[in-house]
């Protein structure tokens with residue numbers, strides 16, 4: 001089983017500290033979520049009806065066709081069922097569910113980094129920006145990779161879970177003419193509403209692809225996959241451009257603040273997004289453990305000796321993090 005950020009069960013058990021006394025920095029979920037309004041009552045009482053969510057996703061995010069899904073995790077799990085066993089290239093350091101789901105379905109997963117050949121690859125999975133490193137990929141390079149993959153009937157899967165703070169860098173914001181009315185074959189774009197909008201608990205995301213891929217995907221996911229209330233909330237959130245605009249500015253500033261704070265304490269973050277910083281560090285577990293003893297829960301990546309640190313939710317938490325980093329430095333002055 002893969003561990004994920006945000007699961008404080010482990011932290012509570014290991015450190016004997018109750019849930020209310022943790023500051024959770026282990027996820028990349030926005031600590032200032034979109035303010036959820038009251039959901040119209042009747043939506044709880046009938047099956048989800050056709051609504052304007054796909055059109056809203058088209059207008060606000062640029063999807064030619066979008067399928068609402070119960071979180072993009074559902075798509076990550078279903079896509080490997082839609083191809084016979086093949087060779088799938090995935091970065092060795094990214095959201096681990098991609099590799100897990102392809103392997104589980106009998107595909108061969110190749111640890112792939114940009115610059116390596118795509119000659120014998122059938123499916124390339126790119127998380128853009130990458131979680132946890134923050135590495136980004138330009139639309140030009142993504143289209144190049146797509147072109148070489150589709151020659152052999154391959155797929156390019158672009159997971160934009162962390163893209164909403166920088167929508168101008170989304171593949172959807174710069175679609176070439178040939179892709180505007182329908183995405184070309186072999187391209188899948190995933191967008192969760194969990195991170196930037198902070199709606200992780202609503203389990204709602206969107207997937208875009210050509211109808212030839214989207215239809216079998218929809219069939220596999222089944223009818224009414226997303227609840228009416230979640231669909232309604234997603235629509236309101238996507239249309240709230242005033243909130244989105246000010247939140248982007250806020251998160252950019254807070255991300256710089258986090259980077260600066262880490263540097264001030266002698267750490268060297270090597271990347272990140274508006275929602276987290278990535279800190280490869282030879283004593284990553286020691287730092288993770290020290291911060292946990294102070295009630296600060298970060299995400300430790302065992303295999304890569306690194307920590308992902310999310311944004312503190314308020315001034316008290318910023319101060320707490322600063323104190324935790326300071327006390328680490330005085331305890332281990334290396």
Ligand SMILES: Cc1ncc(COP(=O)(O)O)c(C=O)c1O
Pocket residue numbers: 070071072073074095127131159161162191192193194200203204205
């Ligand atoms: C890169 C990435 N993609 C996809 C997901 C799945 O998120 P959701 O199912 O909430 O859309 C996550 C969750 O952490 C993620 O980090």
